[in-house]
Amino acid sequence: MKCRGLLLLAALAFAGCIRAPEIVMVDRATALEEQASGSFKEVEQRLARAGMNPTPVPLTPNQLEELGIQPTPLVENIGKTQADRVDELLRRHCVGEGRDGLLVVTRRQCQAGRMSADDVALVERVNRARLHLWQWMRTVRPDVSEESVRKSWQQVHAEGVICGGWVESNDGTWGEKKC
Template sequence: MKHRGLLLLAALASSGCLSAPEIVMVDRATALEEQASGSFKDVELRLARAGMRPTPVPFTPNQLEEMGSPPTPLVENLGKTQADRVDELLRRHCVGEGRDGLLVDTRRSCQAGRLTADDVALVARVNRSRLQLWQWMRTVRPSVSEEALRRSWQQVHAEGVVCGGWVESADGTWGEKKC
């Protein structure tokens, strides 16, 4: 009986009735499967670009103030003069009125904020203007010594220094101007 089954199988195989089924191997998903699963290539590309683009870190006003940044005024003071800016620096103790009549950089004593490059340039301009004023005063009154002119100018100027401004006393110590 076993031989008969084998003979039948051999006869069928030689006659061509028996053939292997056609198998198609697909290594990619079909278009329908790709649509169903979704393509994230565009999203991944946008995410990669966003990761490479630097953006500012959001800080609250309190966090900025804790880091030493002065609080932003509610209204912009566009009409501030150089004298107003110097008075503000004197009040914050970032700059002091030296006993020689010149402004002195005292940023180590600065209470709020910091001294910017614009502030340093302003102090240099004010000091240069004062030196030029003293030279002119010397030409007007040549009989008076430069030291005496500076001292008399500094005494008069000290009266106009803003209250609470940082000033150097005769003994070289720094303190706030009392009003």
């Protein structure tokens, strides 16, 4: 029994030295957990910056044409003459051959883009050149009236107008030239 008492006494003595470990609750992740989960701070900042910087919206050439903007040509129009440009405007119905022999700007019927300031200036130059031509023709044949000179010239010129070009008929309506 003595042994038993000694054991009991030893157990009680050691019980005072043995305690349960202190438990600490932490509301943050440990350093190892933070490393494992990764940090997205840099990615979040780049995403926020990208959202603040507006960038252009890519449009196809067809969408640009629908908006009335002609895309820049891939090849420069170095070899185009003024007559080629007028033919293009006639084909697009931006300009029409009037029955009086002058070019008429017909913007409302214009297809595939708009007329630029250069196009308007070209039409004015062509009309001025035609007026000068008719004036010169009158000096060569002074006995012919101006109206007759214009009509004669216009009939001959109408044959050379590009197929599909916008022309005014004798009754004042506009339509494409049939070939």
